[in-house]
Each structure stands twice: as C-alpha cells, then as structure tokens.
Amino acid sequence: MIGTIEQMIKDMEHGVYDFTKDGKCSQCGQCCSNFLPMSEKGLKEIKRYVKKHHIKPQKHLMPTVEPTIDMTCPLRNDAERKCMAYEVRPQICRSFLCSNPRNGIWATKREFHARYRVVDLRKEIWEES
Known part of the structure; x- marks a missing residue:
C-alpha cells in the first residue's frame, strides 16, 4: 500500500495520473480537453459527425475557477x-492512455503538437468564442 501511495505522489508531481482500471481506460474524462x-x-470528420448526429456542446462548470472557463x-x-x-475522436485521444510510461506520454504529446495545430474544439466545431 505504501508503495502505491508513493508512486501516486511521484506521478502527481510530474503531472501524470493513472486513472485506469486494470490497465484499461476508466472513461473518467480527466484527459479530455477542449x-x-x-x-x-x-x-x-468530427464536424461532419457532430452535424449529422445533432450533437450539442457539453458544458462542464468548475465553480472554483474564476472566471468560469470550461476547458x-x-x-x-x-x-x-x-x-x-468516440467513433471519430481525434488521433491524440486514440493514442492516449494514462497508464503508459510518463516519457511515452510526453513524447506522444510533443509529436502531435509538432505535427498539428492546436484547435479550440468549441470554437472550431460550434463557432463559439
């Protein structure tokens, strides 16, 4: 038990949290970003999917953050x-698993950021500001 807690503290210090269950995604949403x-x-592809399925943007309010910004x-x-x-989720979402080794997570992140532009999904998909 002590080893597990120590590992969790080390992970938290480095910004990596393992929320998987038995090594599989728990669908907790902690890695989901705008x-x-x-x-x-x-x-x-995502824009077409959203339009076809009439998907509305979800709001996630965090009352402790001022001003309230949904990221x-x-x-x-x-x-x-x-x-x-999910069927058309971004490639970075397909590649990510929070139980992967930290250096692999950061390498994947650097690779995607070098190859693609960062988009604001709310603005790009629903033209929100």
Whole structure:
C-alpha cells in the first residue's frame, strides 16, 4: 500500500495520473480537453459527425475557477461517462492512455503538437468564442 501511495505522489508531481482500471481506460474524462492538436482532416470528420448526429456542446462548470472557463472537451458527456464522437475522436485521444510510461506520454504529446495545430474544439466545431 505504501508503495502505491508513493508512486501516486511521484506521478502527481510530474503531472501524470493513472486513472485506469486494470490497465484499461476508466472513461473518467480527466484527459479530455477542449484544446487538442488535430489534423484538418480529423477536424472536418468530427464536424461532419457532430452535424449529422445533432450533437450539442457539453458544458462542464468548475465553480472554483474564476472566471468560469470550461476547458473540458465539449464532446464529453459526463452523465453518460462517454465521448459523444468516440467513433471519430481525434488521433491524440486514440493514442492516449494514462497508464503508459510518463516519457511515452510526453513524447506522444510533443509529436502531435509538432505535427498539428492546436484547435479550440468549441470554437472550431460550434463557432463559439
């Protein structure tokens, strides 16, 4: 038990939290972000999917943050604990698993940020400001 707690503290110090259950995604939503590096092709695919399925942006209010800014993915439905565009989710979302080694997580993040522009999903998909 002590080893587990010590590992959790080390992970927290480095910004990596393992929320998986038995090594599989728990769909907790902790990694879901409104700002993601994406290809233009991937963005167009998500826009078409959202339009076809009449998906509305989800709001995630964090009352402790002033002013209230929702930085969580607008495609994340917290009530159902799922991504509403899972079939066409961004490539970085497909690649991420919080139980992966920290250096692999950061390498993947650097790779995507070098290759694609970071988009504001709310603005790009629903033209919100």
